[in-house]
Amino acid sequence: MNPFVDLFHRVAMLVLTPKCYQVFFYDMDFFNVVCLRSALSKGLGYGIVGGALMVKLPQVFKIWNSKNAVGISLINVSMDLFAVTANVVYSYTSSFPFSAWGDSLFILFQTLCIVILVLCYNLSKKVASFFLAIYCSLLLFLISDIVPVSFLWNAQFISIPLMFFGKMAQVYINFKNKSTGQLSMATCALLFLGSFIRVFTSIQETGDSLLIWSFILASFANFIIVTQFYCFKSGSPIKTKKKSKKNKKN
Numbered sequence: 001m002n003p004f005v006d007l008f009h010r011v012a013m014l015v016l017t018p019k020c021y022q023v024f025f026y027d028m029d030f031f032n033v034v035c036l037r038s039a040l041s042k043g044l045g046y047g048i049v050g051g052a053l054m055v056k057l058p059q060v061f062k063i064w065n066s067k068n069a070v071g072i073s074l075i076n077v078s079m080d081l082f083a084v085t086a087n088v089v090y091s092y093t094s095s096f097p098f099s100a101w102g103d104s105l106f107i108l109f110q111t112l113c114i115v116i117l118v119l120c121y122n123l124s125k126k127v128a129s130f131f132l133a134i135y136c137s138l139l140l141f142l143i144s145d146i147v148p149v150s151f152l153w154n155a156q157f158i159s160i161p162l163m164f165f166g167k168m169a170q171v172y173i174n175f176k177n178k179s180t181g182q183l184s185m186a187t188c189a190l191l192f193l194g195s196f197i198r199v200f201t202s203i204q205e206t207g208d209s210l211l212i213w214s215f216i217l218a219s220f221a222n223f224i225i226v227t228q229f230y231c232f233k234s235g236s237p238i239k240t241k242k243k244s245k246k247n248k249k250n
Contacts, residue, residue, distance in 0.1 A: 009021075045103075055187060075169045112132075
């Protein structure tokens with residue numbers, strides 16, 4: 001086989017099924033709706049997986065550089081970690097295509113970094129280290145064959161309201177402080193875009209109602225958080241007031 005043709009075939013098969021490859025390049029039916037939807041879904045899926053490599057890095061760097069986690073809800077990031085962990089374990093054990101959940105794997109590691117940083121700056125390094133050890137042990141246990149699939153399904157089911165509750169807690173903190181604090185707008189915007197696209201890819205590639213509803217609720221909650229960046233200026237109004245009082249005294 002011609003090297004170029006072989007390379008093209010390998011790349012095309014990343015987003016096409018063998019049947020759709022035949023439909024497109026042998027039958028020349030380039031407007032087959034079923035295959036177009038399938039190819040679009042897989043293409044978007046891999047695009048999201050690639051974008052997930054850095055989606056939460058702006059948030060990680062913002063906390064790291066400022067050396068504080070002011071305005072970031074520990075409940076929110078903890079519930080996020082629980083939800084994304086349940087998603088990864090459930091999808092992995094269900095043998096879903098990697099393009100349907102690979103982004104969650106990368107987001108898991110980045111969310112874990114955020115949780116560790118929040119624990120370090122809000123509590124202590126010892127608490128953060130203890131949490132990391134417990135979490136890694138639990139993750140290894142969950143992906144083993146010991147845990148029944150029914151338990152993982154229930155964990156995924158429970159993670160949906162918990163994830164939504166966690167994000168609403170962040171919304172409340174932003175509203176209460178009239179500020180988005182150390183939240184990264186880039187990260188929140190990318191999370192909204194990713195979860196919104198995941199609704200379509202989950203319908204197309206898995207058909208799993210749990211995953212679909214989790215991304216619908218995540219999209220709604222992420223949208224509210226993104227709009228708060230336009231409603232509130234980043235920073236700490238409380239600190240500003242204290243400074244202004246000191247200036248008046250001087």
